[in-house]
Amino acid sequence: MMRKIYAGQSYCFFLIIVLFSCGRRERVDVSDVDVDITIERFDKALDSLHPDNIVQKNREWIEHYGYFYADYMQYMLEVGNPLDSMQLASSLTQVIATDDFKALKASVYETYPDMAIQEAGLTDAFKHLKYYFPAIPIPRVIAFFSGFAVQTPIGADYIGIGLDMFLGADSKFYPALRGSIPAYLSRRFTPENIVPRLTESYIREELYPQDELDVTLLQHMVYHGKVLYLMDQVMPEVADSLKIGYTESQWEWANHFERDIWAWFLQENLLFESDYNRIQKYLSEAPFTPELGEQNESAPKLGVFIGWNIVRQYMDRYRETTPKELLEIKDAQVILDGARYRGK
Secondary structure (H helix, E strand, O other): OOOEOOOOOOOOOOOOOOOOOOOOOOOOOOOOOOOOOOEEEHHHHHHHOOOOOHHHHHHHHHHHHHHHHHHHHHHHOOOOOOOOHHHHHHHHHHHHOOHHHHHHHHHHHHHOOOOHHHHHHHHHHHHHHHHHOOOOOOOEEEEEOOOOOOOOOEOOOEEEEEHHHOOOOOOOOHHHHOOOOOHHHHOOOOHHHHHHHHHHHHHHHHHOOOOOOOOOHHHHHHHHHHHHHHHHHHOOOOOHHHHHOOOHHHHHHHHHOHHHHHHHHHHOOOOOOOOHHHHHHHOOOOOOOOOOOOOOOOOOOHHHHHHHHHHHHHHHHOOOOOHHHHHHOOOHHHHHHHHOOOOO
């Protein structure tokens, strides 16, 4: 069964090469790491469906796609259990005949005639992950569309890519979804987001899920900082603004006011605050951060931003520490003390 779904956790992407700053580590050579990601196009397999062959295709796809297919039909498309082939055939016949389904399929195919760029990006990211964590399994990657239900679901043996959640910020479909997907999220639903969002989902869900005992703002900050630091290491050519999901102006604002943000956290005694109702606004997706900045110009997720910089500064000071060793440090205070972070 599908365990976690990252829907709405996508970010605006600028595909540019980012040079490492003075303290950032040198890139590693992953050319000899044996990883080759191929994205399976279940979205295109759906094009072979017609009312007369649904039962046959259902049998074939149960065998070929395994856990993904069961999750897709039951929890994403919500047409029924594949083991009940007659009921599923009836529901699926109705779905594929609708104008909405046909229009969405056409848009997905137009946007993604192939996925060579995404396959290359994912291959490089997972080569780096395998370099740092040799024991990790490489997931099966399957692309689909499901009517804007999910973005990067993770199942028992796969990671999915909901292509309808990456059609581009100007897609004609997203304005009609404002009630459930606000503009500050859908602006990031771009093809270039696929590689970083899928990689982030894998890190958060498979490699380094958050400890349930993390309750203070500092603990949350350091956790998110570690995740973003790993993204630094495994996607060395991805823009920082994309990793955290900022617009260019938000990125500039956060960097310009970094000292003031840190001073605010100290002034308000927020670091050891455990009331999530009070601290969630510094961690969650939002168009801006209340209380900070003028005219709603502030960046969101400022706790995540500061946590990232704390972890980066720690790793710059302790350059012999490997990413694996970083994740094994359980005490967030150790990271803060070691970083000697003072707002820059």
